[in-house]
Amino acid sequence: MSHLLPRSTAPAKPVPAQAGIGLKFDHIGEILETTPSVGWLEVHAENYMGDGGRPLELLADISRHYPVSVHGVGLSIGGVDDLDETHLERFELLIDRVRPGLVSEHLAWCSIGGSHFSDLLPLPYTQEALDIVVRHVDQVQQRIGRRILIENPSLYVAFEASEMPETAFLNALTDRTGCGLVLDVNNVHVSACNLGYDSGAYIEALDCGPVGEIHLAGHHLKDLGDRTLLIDDHASRVCDAVWDLYSTTLRRTGPVPSLIEWDNDVPDLAVLVEEVGKADAILETFFDAERDHVRAA
Amino acid sequence: MSALREFQTGFRAFLVGAGASADASPAARHIKAHFAANAGIYRNNVRHAHAGALAAIYPATMALVGEGYFDALARSFADRFPPTDAVLANYGDRFAGHLETRTELAHASFLPDVAQLEWAVNRSFHAHSSSSLSPGQAAALFAQAGDADGLRLLPSARLVSSRYPVRDIRGAALAGDAAALERLGPAEQHLLVFRPERDVRIEVLTSGEAAFLRSIANGAPLDEAIAGASGGDTTFSPAEAIGKLLHLGVFLAPTQQRKGTDQ
Numbered sequence: 001m002s003h004l005l006p007r008s009t010a011p012a013k014p015v016p017a018q019a020g021i022g023l024k025f026d027h028i029g030e031i032l033e034t035t036p037s038v039g040w041l042e043v044h045a046e047n048y049m050g051d052g053g054r055p056l057e058l059l060a061d062i063s064r065h066y067p068v069s070v071h072g073v074g075l076s077i078g079g080v081d082d083l084d085e086t087h088l089e090r091f092e093l094l095i096d097r098v099r100p101g102l103v104s105e106h107l108a109w110c111s112i113g114g115s116h117f118s119d120l121l122p123l124p125y126t127q128e129a130l131d132i133v134v135r136h137v138d139q140v141q142q143r144i145g146r147r148i149l150i151e152n153p154s155l156y157v158a159f160e161a162s163e164m165p166e167t168a169f170l171n172a173l174t175d176r177t178g179c180g181l182v183l184d185v186n187n188v189h190v191s192a193c194n195l196g197y198d199s200g201a202y203i204e205a206l207d208c209g210p211v212g213e214i215h216l217a218g219h220h221l222k223d224l225g226d227r228t229l230l231i232d233d234h235a236s237r238v239c240d241a242v243w244d245l246y247s248t249t250l251r252r253t254g255p256v257p258s259l260i261e262w263d264n265d266v267p268d269l270a271v272l273v274e275e276v277g278k279a280d281a282i283l284e285t286f287f288d289a290e291r292d293h294v295r296a297a
Numbered sequence: 298m299s300a301l302r303e304f305q306t307g308f309r310a311f312l313v314g315a316g317a318s319a320d321a322s323p324a325a326r327h328i329k330a331h332f333a334a335n336a337g338i339y340r341n342n343v344r345h346a347h348a349g350a351l352a353a354i355y356p357a358t359m360a361l362v363g364e365g366y367f368d369a370l371a372r373s374f375a376d377r378f379p380p381t382d383a384v385l386a387n388y389g390d391r392f393a394g395h396l397e398t399r400t401e402l403a404h405a406s407f408l409p410d411v412a413q414l415e416w417a418v419n420r421s422f423h424a425h426s427s428s429s430l431s432p433g434q435a436a437a438l439f440a441q442a443g444d445a446d447g448l449r450l451l452p453s454a455r456l457v458s459s460r461y462p463v464r465d466i467r468g469a470a471l472a473g474d475a476a477a478l479e480r481l482g483p484a485e486q487h488l489l490v491f492r493p494e495r496d497v498r499i500e501v502l503t504s505g506e507a508a509f510l511r512s513i514a515n516g517a518p519l520d521e522a523i524a525g526a527s528g529g530d531t532t533f534s535p536a537e538a539i540g541k542l543l544h545l546g547v548f549l550a551p552t553q554q555r556k557g558t559d560q
Contacts, residue, residue, distance in 0.1 A: 046383055046384050046385065047386070049384045049386075050384070050386055050387075050423030050424075051423055051424050051425050051452070052423070052424060052425035052452075053421075053422055053423045053424050053425065053426055053492065054422055054423075054426070054492070054495065054496075054497075055422075055423065056426075057426055073383070074383025074384070075383075076383075079305065080299065080301045080302045080305050084383070087382075087383050090384070109305060110383065111383065112305045112306060112309050113306070113309065114381050115309060115313070115379045115380070115381065116379070116380040116381060116382060116383050117309075117312055117343045117346075117380075118343060118346035118347060118380060118385060119339055119342040119343045119346055121305075121308065121339060122339075123304075123305075124300075124304065124327065126300065126301065128299060128300060128301050129301050132301065156332065156335035156336070157328045157332040157333070157335050157336055158329045158331075158332050159304075159329065160327060160328070160329055161304075161327055194332075194335070195332070229335065229338070231338065
């Protein structure tokens with residue numbers, strides 16, 4: 001890895017408890033030109049891990065205007081193999097350079113034996129898996145010198161071997177490592193519908209104190225004849241059921257940074273800004289509730 | 298073998314397997330039977346991600362062969378060369394070579410060269426941003442005996458040579474200009490792909506200029522690079538070529554040379 005990348009000495013901009021959007025290359029020019037009213041931007045770490053070049057220059061430009069969150073998709077936190085040292089080094093370098101307001105990864109695995117699958121693959125919720133994930137989260141946090149958030153997955157399968165529900169797994173993970181959570185409300189809805197559990201009960205069972213960020217996204221319904229599968233494709237607007245679950249979640253977490261994710265069939269920036277407006281309006285009601293609570297006290 | 302390793306190893310075999318259903322996979326016994334059929338979603342996601350990564354790097358190649366066939370090409374490529382890196386911008390360096398092995402593409406022998414050009418554009422886009430050697434710096438460099446051999450190319454510089462006009466083919470393919478594609482015939486093209494400022498540029502070179510830059514990129518001394526270029530191209534004029542290349546900004550500024558580069 002090059003020693004030539006300039007390292008930022010500017011302090012990180014904290015990510016506010018407002019709605020932000022996932023940054024797409026196609027939108028960067030328009031965002032820099034029009035600086036739309038979004039609270040912050042999230043980038044996928046692996047898109048900025050080249051030797052240098054335009055992506056990092058553009059990210060530096062964006063960072064001057066907006067708080068940034070770095071969201072990793074390739075560390076394979078749930079992988080049974082040791083973390084890829086080369087990738088961890090690139091991750092560390094990116095965090096060091098960008099000094100983002102938030103850093104996150106996934107409760108998933110994506111590589112084994114040197115092969116990478118570019119997808120967030122599921123793992124059984126066993127004590128063995130928990131020990132591995134705890135070890136990997138500890139390793140990442142120690143390496144970058146800061147707390148990371150771990151995101152709950154969208155699931156299409158469940159495992160015979162699972163010894164605990166996902167919420168218990170995440171509660172134990174945050175307890176043992178001190179990491180936070182990205183609570184992807186769309187993922188909760190997708191997994192609950194696909195695997196047949198209650199999404200509200202999931203939110204109720206989760207220790208919401210460590211939730212440092214919420215994700216919101218669209219999914220599509222796949223008709224399988226005898227049943228309908230929800231596919232987490234990040235290719236449409238957030239549906240009403242997920243907005244409702246978002247409100248339910250905010251009742252437990254209070255206002256937290258909330259991200260509109262849209263990764264496929266990416267629309268005009270204006271559509272994402274509209275979705276941000278909806279999320280901000282919901283967030284605002286919880287700020288009002290907090291203010292009322294303080295006044296009453 | 299631990300239970301988690303057994304599952305992940307089995308699931309890998311399922312993900313990269315050709316036609317096996319999840320039910321027949323060694324990973325199946327780990328998945329609740331009611332959901333086993335859903336495992337195919339993950340395999341589709343993986344294939345979609347790999348094809349998408351290649352499509353992002355090779356848009357002109359995709360435009361030339363059509364999205365449907367490109368998807369099949371991407372799948373056969375991923376079967377032979379699955380990604381070994383989580384950074385998908387690094388995936389696909391062997392794609393041009395893979396195209397050469399496809400007998401059904403024998404009639405489109407320009408296609409691997411178009412892919413090679415697209416890979417060069419991708420590498421240039423992600424290479425270090427560096428300042429170009431200015432004419433004034435060059436004059437100072439040449440005035441110092443021995444330092445003229447210190448010419449280095451920008452980290453973003455790549456050289457592509459083809460028997461076909463691949464820059465024009467790429468441009469027409471990206472523009473969807475079928476008429477322009479029809480008009481193009483075999484014509485050797487030597488290209489410099491580089492990023493002197495913000496955007497990647499593709500410049501056409503003479504064969505002598507290309508040979509000269511290739512020698513410089515390989516660390517040859519200036520006189521040797523000039524001799525090599527002159528030997529293969531009788532029209533090569535060192536002064537003209539170096540002037541043109543300096544104007545384009547393909548050489549690396551000396552301060553950055555001292556720090557070291559990935560050349």
